Amino acid sequence: MSQEALEGAGCAVESDNPVLPFLRQDRLPHIWCPGCGIGTTVNCFARALQDSGMKLDDVAIVSGIGCTGRVAGYMNLDSFHTTHGRAIPFATGLKLANPKLKVVVYSGDGDLSAIGGNHFIHAARRNMDLMVVCVTNHTYGMTGGQTAPTTPQGATQTTMPYGNFENPFNLPFLADACGAVYVARWTVYHVRHLARAMKEGLAKKGFSFIEALAPCPTLYSRRNKLGDGVEQLKYYKAKSTIKNGADTKDVGLTFQGDIIVGKFVDRERPTWLDSMNGHLTKVFPGKFTPYGS
Amino acid sequence: MSDKPATAKVKGTVSVKPEVCKGCAYCIEFCPTKSLEFSQSFNRKGYHYPVLARPETCTGCDLCGVHCPDFAIFGRRLKPGEKA
Amino acid sequence: MKADPKGVLTGAHFMDGDHAACEGALAAGCRFVAGYPITPSTEVVERFAARIPLVGGMFIQMEDEIASSIAIQGAVWGGAKVMTVTSGPGLSLMMEHIGLAAITECPCVFVDVQRGGPSTGLPTLPAQADMMQVKWGSHGDYEIIALAPNSPQECFDLMIKAFNLAERYRVPVFFMMDEVVGHMTERVVIPEAAAIEVEERRWTKKKPGEYKLYETGPDLVPEMVMAGQGHRIHVTGLTHDERGYPAMNPAAQEQLVERLLNKIREHNGDLVDVREDGVEGADVVVVSFGITSRVAGHAVEAARQQGLKVGHLRLVICWPFPAQLIRELSAKTKAFVVPELNMGQMVLEVERAAAGKAKVVSVPHAGGTVHEPEAILAAIREAGR
Structure with missing residues (x-):
């Protein structure tokens, strides 16, 4: 596209x-659909990395399978692009073998809370030092729009063709109950907040969980006649209330209903590795070398 | 938008890479000063992309840039004396 | 390089196969184990959990075998030598991650202390019925290596070999114990660390920017790096190119899958490890592995006392199968007798390699105990007729 071909004043082509x-520029453009919110979360994550000032060599990212699994x-x-649902245990091994790394798990709601649900709750329980970003789009995008554990009741998906009658997960509540030390939810309308939460997650020691609500215009929105990505962001804007410190049991989602966003949990608890090192130092006085030191 | 000042106190501009835009319109919709519009023409993939239709109102806040799922646009403040 | 003395419990011990396997792993440099309790394998991880704090390493009991089998792979990319330990039902859960280890070329050791199956089967009793599962269990085409120890001493010795092969070929290596080998207690001699040869990971000397994750030389095995070194690697279970980037096309698939197979197949000759006893000139050759080889040894002795010319070929490495060796023997011998604690698995390989040139007699056993030597003796007599 030449400069001349551009319309409007003041519009420059810059790289x-x-x-x-x-980003791995040699892999762009990415595979996500027009209006897919995953790219916006990645944009926020890039800014969080920038603002964190962390050396990129010290950060590793692990995904499962699915649209968000491509992050x-x-x-x-x-x-690391691992298997469906297993990003968290892979990340656990990576982190424990090299505790100097900041390990980020970045995956979708189906991946993390359905097939990977067991790993999710146990990593939170152990307070494994991982930052987990869950892009919640309420559907299995890669396979064509099936019901997820986060699909609100009443929404239609290919495997709930007459509307979903299952009770969905309230993921911040689940993470909180299992012991996560940082729990936040934002939408891709709230990009500045989301980027800040990711920056806080990068700095936080322990299991941090950030849920990012994002539209899937191709499958979730279209099947439910919700319009395009912009329409979903308008919905996020209109129906979201920021309630930092909200009780996570109250932040469940309903079909196109009110959304509570904010930083719900921010507390301190020893990580799994700190607990192990502290405990074994007491058990083997003078003999045990703390792991990772 | 009549309550918005015709000219922003802080001056900014945007940069667009039309060929990677997928036309989602997040940048246009959520620009706080409504400075962006869709292009008339298409990019190679057949999408309309954003153009800075009202450079005089752009503050360079980069909200377009943070919203963009395709890394196709970003905003920045103009340096003193720099023209958009 | 030589073993790190911190992990080597030099001396003569009286220990069971599960514990000896753990000591073998420690001597081989294994410093990360993720596991989940399952009979009859649990003693391996119990000992590792007890030993590792003062050796310097990590044990974590994961929430299930699926998690264990991928946590170890994360640890590999963090720089560790790794192992997980299980038995049949757990092994079944691990299958997807065997494929992941194969396609990402992740050096790791899977210990399978075999018990009777299918399903929960006979948790406390032996079998050797997972032999085909470890060869073929995950979907798609790939190669693995499997070793079968027949004593606690071999649980130690061969475990070091298992780790070394995992590093050399960058494949999942299976350590095919069984309940009897795991729970029998015998003398185990652990040498000085300086006498134990340990294979180092194939670390690259290339700098970030020069290094490609899956570029290989003539031996078809790529060099490794770990996360945090600035290489910005991308590791994926998708079909990928030399950089590790997804490549969704038939040409990339053919190139990758052929290399995953050929890096083992072209080294099949180096991967033959058998123990031969009187095989040359024998009319009948008993082919056995693991615990069954000890029972078969009695049957072979008894047959010889009856005047039969019987040889005994024990497979130490079961996969890759020494097909060439069997093919050559089939021209010189009348029959093979294949006793195994399953209903006929490795015998299929013997039949394939013999290709009709020699008779092949299966001595199946559903598991739960070992063969009666008489059953194997009867098969030898039948085969020699």
Whole structure:
């Protein structure tokens, strides 16, 4: 596209987009559909990395399978695209073998809370030092729009063709109940908040959980006649209330209903590794070398 | 938008990479000063992309840039004396 | 390189196969184990959990075998030598991650202390019925290595070999114990660390920017890095190119899958490990592995006392199968007798390699105990007729 072909004044073609150094530019453009919110969360994550000031060599990202599972492969980090639902246990091994790494798990709601649900609750229980970003779009996008554990009641999906009658997960409540030390939810309308939460998650020691609500215009929105991505962001804007410190049991989602966003949990608890090191130092006085030191 | 000042106190501009835009319109919809519009023409993939239709109102806040799922646009403040 | 003395419990011990396997792993440099309790394998991880704090390493009991089998792979990319330990039902849960280890070329050791199946089967009693599962269990085409120890001493010795092969070929390596080998207690001699040869990971000397994750030389095995070194690697279970990037096309698939197979197949000759006893000139050759080889040894002795010319070929490495060796023997011998604690698994490989040139007699056993030597003796007599 030549400069002349552009319309409007003051519009420059430039490649120095501040997020590009955080992306594998040789893999772009990405595979996500027009209006898919995953790319916006990645944009926020790139800015969180930038603002964190962390050395990119010290950060690793692990994804599972699905549309959001592709995130790892687009980040200019040591990146791991693992199996469906198993990003968290992979990340657990990576983190424990090299505790100096900041390990980020970045995956979708189906991946993390259905097939990966067991790993999710146990990593939170152990307070494994991982930052978990869950892009919640209420559907299985990669396979064509099936019901997820987060699909609100009443929404239609290909495997709930007459509307979903299952009770969905309230993921912040689940993470909180299992012991996560940082729990936040934002939408891709709240990009500044989301980027800040990710920055806080990167700095937080222990299991941090950030849920990012994001539209899936191709499958979830279209099947439910909700319009395009912009329409979903307008919904997020209209129906979201920021309630930092909200009791997570009250933040469940309903079909196109009110959304409570905010930083719900921010507390301190020893990580699994700190607990192990502290305990074994007491058990073996003078003999045990703390792991990772 | 009649309550918005015709000209922003802080001056900014945007940069667009039309060929990677997928036309989702997040940037246009959520621009706080409504400075962006869709292009008349299409990019290679057949999408309309954003153009800075009202450079005089752009503050360079980069909200377009943070919203963009395709890393196709970003905003920045103009340096003193720099023209958009 | 030589073993790290911190992990080597030099001396003569009286220990069971599960514990000896753990000591073998420690001597081999294993410093990360993720596991989940399952009879009859649990003693391996129990000992590791007890030993590792003062050796310097990590044990974590995961929430299930699926998690264990991928936590170890994360640890590999963090730089550790790793192992997980299980038995039949747990092994079944791990299948997807065997494929992941194969396609990402993740060096790791899976210990399977075999018990009777299918399903929960006979948790406390032996079998050797997972032999085909470890070869073929995950979907798609790939190669693995499997070893079968027949004593606590071998649980130690061969475990070091298992780790070394995992590092050399970057494949999942299976350590095919069984309940009897795991729970029998015998003398185990652990040498000085300086006498134990340990294979180092194939670390690259290339700098970030020069290094490609899956670029290989003539031996078809790529060099490794770990996360945090600035290489910005991308590791994926998708079909990928030399950089590790997803490549969704038939050409990339063919190139990758062929290399995953050929890096083992082209080294099949180096991967033959058998123990031969009187095989040359024998009319009948008993082919056995693991605990069954000890029972078969009695049957072979008895047959010889009856004047039969019987040889005994014990497979130490079961996969890759020493097909060439069997093929050559089939021209010189009348028959093979294959006793195993399953209803006929490795015998299929013997039949395939013999290709009709020698008779092949299966001595199946549903598991729960070992064969009666008389059953194997009867098969030898029948085969020699």
